Amino acid sequence: YRSTSSTNDVAAEYGKNGENDGLVVFAEEQTAGRGRAGRTWQSGKGDSILCSILLAEDVPQHHLLSLACAVAVAEAIGPAATGGHAKIKWPNDILLNGKKVAGILLESKAGRDGSFCIVGVGINCHQQPDSFPDGLRPTATSIDIESRSISDRISLARRLLTSVDHWLEVAQKSSEKVIERWCKLSIQLGHRTTLIFNGTTF
Secondary structure, eight states: OOSBSOHHHHHHHHTTSGGGTTOEEEESOBSSOBOGGGOBOOOOTTSEEEEEEEEOSSOOOHHHHHHHHHHHHHHHHGGGOSSSOOEEETTTEEEETTEEEEEEEEEEEEETTEEEEEEEEEEEOSOOGGGSOTTTTTTBOOHHHHHTSOOOHHHHHHHHHHHHHHHHHHHHHOHHHHHHHHHHHBSSTTSOOOOEETTEEO
């Protein structure tokens, strides 16, 4: 799509038909992109990879699917950066040099042929520092910023889908391998973290 409200919304419509398992929706622009907890996902036209993957068959348990997709996105981005491999910040952020370069939104839906999952992925590619709103500039980045070059979105999209396909297969056979790889890519293990849940701080 040249422009759509949200690739997750488009995928949800296709998900009503179980035969659409594996469908991927791409858009150059989202007018109502979203992240977790109702947050918005902002991106200029043609600046990012914005896509949603529809999974209707052999879907791993939600928690394992979340880990597998994070690993897949981080590995797809990794070769595009000069500052080291992309890292995972639980639950759904992918970081380059400590700044967010990508996000993942998992949604479960009910269709007439059964339930299905949508894996929404947004990867910042061509943004420059002034592309981000003031509040995001200290914490957001893009592949072009970190690599000091112009990234190839088509090659990255190919790596992304190949990586997701691979890690979904791994998840079906061995949750331990997914968890092991996730731990190696996690930026938080070994650090003290604070979690706020339902108004309570842990």
